[in-house]
Amino acid sequence: MRALCWEGVNKLSVQTVPDPTILNDHDVILKITRTVTCGSDLHLIGGYIPFMRAGDVLGHEFVGVVVEKGPAVKRHQIGDRVVVCSFIACGNCWYCKNELWSLCDNGNPNPGITEGLWGAAPGGCFGYSHALGGWAGSHAEYIRVPYADRGAFRIPDGVSDERALFASDSVPTGWTGAHLGGTQPGDVVAVWGAGAVGQMAARSAMLLGAEKVVVIDRLPERLEQVRRYVGAETLDLTETETLPALREMTGGRGPDVCIEAVGMEAHSAGGQHVYDKVKQSLRLETDRPAALREAIMACRKGGSVFALGVFGGFIDKFPMGALMNKGLTFRGAQQHGHRYIADILARMERDEIVTDHLATHTMSLEDGPKGYTMFKEKTDGCVRAVFVP
Ligand SMILES: NC(=O)c1ccc[n+]([C@@H]2O[C@H](COP(=O)([O-])OP(=O)(O)OC[C@H]3O[C@@H](n4cnc5c(N)ncnc54)[C@H](O)[C@@H]3O)[C@@H](O)[C@H]2O)c1
Ligand SMILES: [Zn+2]
Numbered sequence: 244m245r246a247l248c249w250e251g252v253n254k255l256s257v258q259t260v261p262d263p264t265i266l267n268d269h270d271v272i273l274k275i276t277r278t279v280t281c282g283s284d285l286h287l288i289g290g291y292i293p294f295m296r297a298g299d300v301l302g303h304e305f306v307g308v309v310v311e312k313g314p315a316v317k318r319h320q321i322g323d324r325v326v327v328c329s330f331i332a333c334g335n336c337w338y339c340k341n342e343l344w345s346l347c348d349n350g351n352p353n354p355g356i357t358e359g360l361w362g363a364a365p366g367g368c369f370g371y372s373h374a375l376g377g378w379a380g381s382h383a384e385y386i387r388v389p390y391a392d393r394g395a396f397r398i399p400d401g402v403s404d405e406r407a408l409f410a411s412d413s414v415p416t417g418w419t420g421a422h423l424g425g426t427q428p429g430d431v432v433a434v435w436g437a438g439a440v441g442q443m444a445a446r447s448a449m450l451l452g453a454e455k456v457v458v459i460d461r462l463p464e465r466l467e468q469v470r471r472y473v474g475a476e477t478l479d480l481t482e483t484e485t486l487p488a489l490r491e492m493t494g495g496r497g498p499d500v501c502i503e504a505v506g507m508e509a510h511s512a513g514g515q516h517v518y519d520k521v522k523q524s525l526r527l528e529t530d531r532p533a534a535l536r537e538a539i540m541a542c543r544k545g546g547s548v549f550a551l552g553v554f555g556g557f558i559d560k561f562p563m564g565a566l567m568n569k570g571l572t573f574r575g576a577q578q579h580g581h582r583y584i585a586d587i588l589a590r591m592e593r594d595e596i597v598t599d600h601l602a603t604h605t606m607s608l609e610d611g612p613k614g615y616t617m618f619k620e621k622t623d624g625c626v627r628a629v630f631v632p
């Protein structure tokens with residue numbers, strides 16, 4: 244089959260790779276109908292998460308049709324239209340039983356790398372390097388989905404493939420941040436980053452009852468999407484100083500919940516950016532945490548900061564004094580989609596969650612390298628490039 248593969252830092256190409264086969268009784272094979280870029284892929288492509296090998300298939304947000312199933316699969320039939328959680332979880336270990344699905348003890352068959360780096364291995368993710376299991380990704384004609392009764396969800400008839408696609412990763416990631424960040428009815432929630440993840444974190448916070456939600460970014464076309472399709476307020480960081488503006492909007496107190504949806508390649512102005520860029524390129528710090536620092540500084544006393552953006556290693560100038568003295572709760576997570584996807588699909592059917600506008604560009608797999616360049620450089624208003632294999 245054809246697949247979009249990582250070939251080296253900033254180098255992608257379409258290759259012929261072996262078709263997947265059923266290896267375990269709980270597997271299904273999907274024919275992929277749509278698969279989409281994610282901000283997380285940029286960290287892999289740029290070499291910031293250095294655990295890819297030439298020939299690895301990228302992609303973790305996808306929908307497809309079941310074409311083969313293992314004998315133990317109960318919830319799915321051949322021909323079913325399904326969306327699959329980007330993280331792989333068994334449903335039976337201690338972490339899955341405690342609704343911490345992305346931390347599944349059985350989702351990552353290759354735990355050694357992250358045990359050394361982080362003290363313990365999180366679960367596995369499709370197309371997300373050997374550190375997260377070495378699973379083949381979805382930018383291909385077919386994919387093997389393990390633990391299919393847990394990770395694959397039937398798409399309701401009233402929800403299109405284009406919309407359901409984002410129930411794989413972007414929406415449940417946003418929901419994870421808003422929910423586990425502790426959003427309460429009446430809260431003010433600030434979100435850094437107006438990519439698909441930040442937009443969906445904002446929408447989730449609204450649905451969880453936040454009274455005011457503000458999204459911060461530097462790209463006007465994305466902020467326009469936030470106002471139009473998400474219904475949240477916006478701050479353009481190239482025009483307004485974020486901290487005073489947030490204080491002004493919250494009676495001087497600061498947001499109750501601050502969600503960071505930018506990650507390790509954050510942009511910032513002036514000396515801070517030079518400092519982080521130089522240290523990151525010399526590998527003296529692995530990640531550029533400008534938005535994370537700002538979220539901690541902005542948060543009200545006793546509030547909560549949630550890191551949804553992906554970080555890989557070690558950062559500098561982490562405002563530990565602010566975290567401790569302001570009594571903040573700090574948390575992060577890879578998304579626990581298994582917990583939320585059924586509810587998200589129901590909300591998509593009721594038009595409470597709309598994602599169609601995120602798919603700004605649709606193209607063939609062959610145009611994948613071009614699509615990633617547009618997505619990385621944010622040209623032509625690209626929010627997400629969708630591939631139809
Ligand atoms: N936790 C998870 O499970 C999970 C899942 C998916 C994605 N992610 C991560 O979420 C992050 C966002 O993903 P995405 O797909 O929306 O990415 P994206 O690249 O489309 O969007 C990132 C946005 O952040 C903005 N930005 C950059 N610097 C900023 C700053 N200092 N302040 C405010 N905004 C800034 C950019 O302009 C851009 O619009 C990435 O780090 C990705 O890896 C995490
Ligand atoms: Zn993702």
Ligand SMILES: [Zn+2]
Pocket residue numbers: 332333334335336337338339340347348349350
């Ligand atoms: Zn598990």
